[in-house]
Amino acid sequence: MALPPKDLMLASFSSLRPQKHFQSRQWTMSGLEDWSGVVWRASSKGHNVVSGIFDYLQEHYKGTTLSGFRGGPAGIMKSKYVILIPEYIYLYRNQGGYDLICNGRDKIQTPEQFKQAEETALKLDLDGLVVISGDDSNTIACLLVENFRSKILKTRVIGCLKTIDGDLKCKEVPTSFWFDTAYKIYAEMIGNVMVDARSIGKYYHFVRLMGCAASHNTLECVLQTHPNITLIGEEVAANKQVNS
Template sequence: MDSDFGIPRQLSDLQKQRTLYQPELPPCLQGTAVRVEFGDATTTADFSGANMISRLFPSTYGQPLAHFLRPKVVVPDAQIITELPAIRVGLVFCGRQSPGGHNVVWGLHDALKMHNTSSVLLGFVGGTEGLFAQKTLEITDEVLSTYKNQGGYDMLGRTKDQIRTTEQVNAALASCMALKLDGLVIIGGVTSNTDAAQLSETFADAKCTTKVVGVPVTLNGDLRNQFVETSVGFDTICKVNSQLISNVCTDALSAEKVILGEEVAASKLTLFDITKQICDAIQARAEQDKFHGVVLLPEGLIESIPEIYALLQLLLNPESDDSAQLSQIETEKLLAQLVETEMNKRMKEGTYKGKKFNAICHFFGYQARGSLPSKFDCDYAYLSNRIYPTIIGLLRNNATKFLMDDIYRNPGPLQFDGPGSDSKTVTLCVEDQDYMGRIKKLQQYLEEVRKIVKPGCSQEVLKAALSAMASVTDVLSVISAPSFGGHTY
């Protein structure tokens, strides 16, 4: 192993205090016994893609869904797992770092040791390069001691390489077989979890006994579905960036200036449209004697501007997965220059009579990546791998109001205790996340139908059941069709 990885490190007083925090576990994962109920086979949210995915992943698609149950829930078919044989698990950091990654390692280590003290957790040093080269570090209590509840990926390091080419996949397969791994845990975002899915299929085809699991650790918040409500790191990034942005808002209000910053939003406009929209907003606010404002831009905004995207692809060296290195594109400075030119033009024409436009640019792409994870992300990351050994539009609707009024508040620094420490992100709170609860309710209704409609029931009951089921089937066929205009999640 490299001497720089996994060694105890010097910590600040706050970091030392954070290492003492013990993440909270949900009731279903508390104790040494785990109760699991296996449900129906899963499918895709987009019904039209089910056939294609089943063809691409014939060995791993449609696995039954595992329900982890509270200790007192009575389910006749539930399996109670009290101990497991000793297993060997490898773990690798992929992609860019996100707060909470170290707690994933900690949670997996504790879960393995809880079920069998002879189990071994190996961390691959240097990300995927370490995976291919079989460079490992055994994760122990001593190694974890100064990394609990800490930011960054410096316990093991990471690389940007994907597990995509035939050579890379074969190297990963060879490493897992040589190290006799029962499981491989890949920590990363959308691309890394896609690689994990493909790797799992390849391992199954090769009769490799190593089971591959992907853990959603990304600050982008774009890796979620009916079963994954949020990704590890998103809570921290929202809270840290909220403070950074609110500080900028306070400064803008005090000094009367427009600040162009990089943050999360969504846009499909052309470069001209974006420039005009910003200029119109500045002019409208100036008419109300508001000569200040903050414009938040997503890092990926440049990908939605067709007239310059192709040029940027040629000018910049791509990432290993052929995507553009968006953090190298100073979109905020480009727009600031275009807006300044347009505002000067309007001032000369007499259509704008406010103060001279002056922009100050900020980039928030890296400030929160190495942050100490929030209480939520500490808990979420720690428990995300506790289950592994067992189963080897708010802003859009109020856009006009936000545009013209100074609506913001300063939440202050990220809190680990007291007021604000348990607050959740808006996306996690406003969305209806009880997906599995509704699935359970549907199963209860279907079971009631089976009990009532049996051979020997009356003609009236049978006719009513057939009519109702035919109507439900027709409705579901329509809304699950690719042409249906509804949303898929």
């Protein structure tokens, strides 16, 4: 199996908790053989994705520098990044949340924004861009691919499918990470509510779950907890059961 290019840019459209020891360091571009980066949107297990890529680069490509773009896609457009070093990565290994490089809801969609992303890729001489996020951000990734190819840039864009909704999958990726964690946590909380409802006996409890247009989370929680009534969003829409 062919190895990825030496310069890898991680992109996942989410967060950075400033650390005193990190801010005190002064970094320059001089003397760096290779350059890498990271950007994302919020998701569980995102820190481990970054840690895994960092470890791979350290093992196979000594001298490669991994950076994190701060504030999501805006970090790419504004070239706002931090260099991720072993001491800093260590703080976030196996940790929840997504506060390694802050979250952002910006999108890259206008000619000016694509131009800014192109300038950042050229400035850092990036070989790869890994997008760790859901359907919106992977759509941005596809647009970046087309834009970079049209400008004959060497930067490769790779998508790492992350979504709590479980609605982003393909033959090679049967499900996205974070979905399994999300529905199991939901199911545990629903189970606690059901025990409380059973104990008191005089209250009705209604639980509304996230899921955008898909009800995969709801369906998985139903199979785990067996509530009295379940409303599946797709069925409600198909049967026009929503009151105006």
